[in-house]
Amino acid sequence: MLKGIAGRTAIVTGAAGGIGSATCRRLHAEGANIVAVDLDQAGLDALVAELGDRIVAVRADVTNPEQTEAFFDTAVSTFGSVDMFHANAGVESTVVPVANFDIADWQKVFNVNVLSAFLGASAAVRRMATQPDGGKIVFTASIAGLKGDPGVSVYVASKHAVIGLMRSLMKETGALGIRVNVVAPGPVETRMMRPLEEGLAALMGTDAAGFQAALSTAIPLARYAEADEIAATAAWLLSDEVPYMHGEVVTVGGGLYP
Ligand SMILES: NC(=O)c1ccc[n+]([C@@H]2O[C@H](COP(=O)([O-])OP(=O)(O)OC[C@H]3O[C@@H](n4cnc5c(N)ncnc54)[C@H](O)[C@@H]3O)[C@@H](O)[C@H]2O)c1
Numbered sequence: 001m002l003k004g005i006a007g008r009t010a011i012v013t014g015a016a017g018g019i020g021s022a023t024c025r026r027l028h029a030e031g032a033n034i035v036a037v038d039l040d041q042a043g044l045d046a047l048v049a050e051l052g053d054r055i056v057a058v059r060a061d062v063t064n065p066e067q068t069e070a071f072f073d074t075a076v077s078t079f080g081s082v083d084m085f086h087a088n089a090g091v092e093s094t095v096v097p098v099a100n101f102d103i104a105d106w107q108k109v110f111n112v113n114v115l116s117a118f119l120g121a122s123a124a125v126r127r128m129a130t131q132p133d134g135g136k137i138v139f140t141a142s143i144a145g146l147k148g149d150p151g152v153s154v155y156v157a158s159k160h161a162v163i164g165l166m167r168s169l170m171k172e173t174g175a176l177g178i179r180v181n182v183v184a185p186g187p188v189e190t191r192m193m194r195p196l197e198e199g200l201a202a203l204m205g206t207d208a209a210g211f212q213a214a215l216s217t218a219i220p221l222a223r224y225a226e227a228d229e230i231a232a233t234a235a236w237l238l239s240d241e242v243p244y245m246h247g248e249v250v251t252v253g254g255g256l257y258p
Contacts, residue, residue, distance in 0.1 A: 004240025006031025009079040011071065013062050013120065014089030016043025018190025019140060022231035023086050028054060030235060033079040037062065037071050038089070062089045062116035072123040081131055084238040085124040087117045088140040092192050093154035095199025106154050113158035114165070121169055125178060134177025136238045139166050140230070141182045143257045146249065151203045152196070159184075163249055170247035179246045181237045186253030187215060187224040220255030 010027045014020035015036035024034050024047060034055040038044050044057035056078050060067040075082045091112045094105050117139055128135030144152065145159030163182055170180040187193055194208070201211035216223055233252050236242060251257045 002030050002235055002239035002241050005084070005235065005238065007033075008083035009033040009035065009075055009081050010084035010086065010238065011035040011037060011075050011082055011120075011124075012086040012088060013037045013116065014140075015047060015057070016040035017089075018192070018227040019185070019188060019230045019234075020086070020088045021047055022227035023088065023234050024051065024055070026228065026231040026235045027084070027238070030239070032084065035071060035075040035078070035082075062120065063111040065119055068116070068119040068123050072127060076127065082124060082127050083131070083133065083135050085120060085128075085135065085137045086140070086234055086238065087120045087137065088234075089116055090140060090158075090192075092196050093152060093158075095151040095196065095203055097151060097203075098153050101154060109154050109158050110161070113155075114161045117162050117165055121165065121180075125169070125173055125176070128178045129173075129176045134179075137169070137173075137178065137180045138234050138237045139163075139180075139182045140234070141166075141184045141249065143184050143186045143251055143253045145182070145184055146251070146257060151200055166249075167247060174246055179237075179243070181245055181247065182249045183230060183233050183237065184249050184251045184253070184257075185225055185230045186219060186251070186256040188230055189224045189226055193224065218256065219253070223254065225252060225254060 010032045012024050016038035028051050036057045041059045048057050058071040060071050093109045139162050141162040142159040144156045145163045148156050166182045197208040197211050201208045
């Protein structure tokens with residue numbers, strides 16, 4: 001068992017998706033209370049049915065300030081505190097060169113990937129700062145937050161922004177007892193990779209299967225990650241196992257980076 005998770009309360013956004021649901025499962029198995037946040041009601045219902053007790057699902061849009069405050073209030077009114085926050089909800093961009101980028105796509109990606117991280121961080125810090133044990137925040141960025149690739153500049157820029165937010169936030173919160181870190185996955189076996197594979201394959205004149213095979217070959221561990229491998233790292237950072245880790249970008253990429 002990871003130290004410092006049992007009996008504490010975690011908010012996880014994107015909880016109906018691949019990595020978010022895996023983090024909910026892992027933190028729940030470690031004994032945490034879970035507030036699972038997503039737009040996907042059916043996915044949330046399935047997660048609640050699976051986990052049973054110590055979980056509350058909130059259908060909310062993480063880009064909305066009032067809804068964000070409301071799911072933080074739900075955590076405190078239901079379980080008494082917010083000790084861990086996994087800011088994980090995110091969307092992929094369409095695959096397109098910068099010369100043809102689409103403003104509507106930029107706004108959607110930056111709202112979901114960046115604005116939501118600011119809203120959630122702000123709500124978390126205001127609550128955690130008043131708690132005797134402070135708290136922990138983990139953002140899901142990406143290896144795309146550390147390097148660029150053609151065709152995915154909007155997604156890449158959004159994940160660089162998440163890392164920039166974390167690097168400023170951690171300097172504000174260290175003295176408040178709030179540890180802040182980023183988990184930065186490489187390719188993970190979730191829904192999100194499918195449209196990216198299709199778009200990048202088209203850009204490179206191959207098909208999605210060919211692109212997936214080529215990308216897997218480029219990864220030293222020769223495969224995509226499973227979502228629970230990212231969840232394990234997020235849970236570790238949210239636990240008391242690593243009390244001196246603060247301001248870190250922990251890549252989980254099977255050797256893809258650097
Ligand atoms: N899959 C990968 O290869 C990969 C790699 C690196 C980083 N990531 C990041 O991991 C995180 C999770 O992605 P995933 O792979 O689990 O994808 P996913 O599509 O399975 O999950 C994303 C979840 O976010 C939810 N969501 C989207 N917009 C929302 C909104 N406005 N409000 C509330 N919920 C919203 C979706 O409903 C979905 O359940 C994302 O931030 C993503 O950028 C994924």
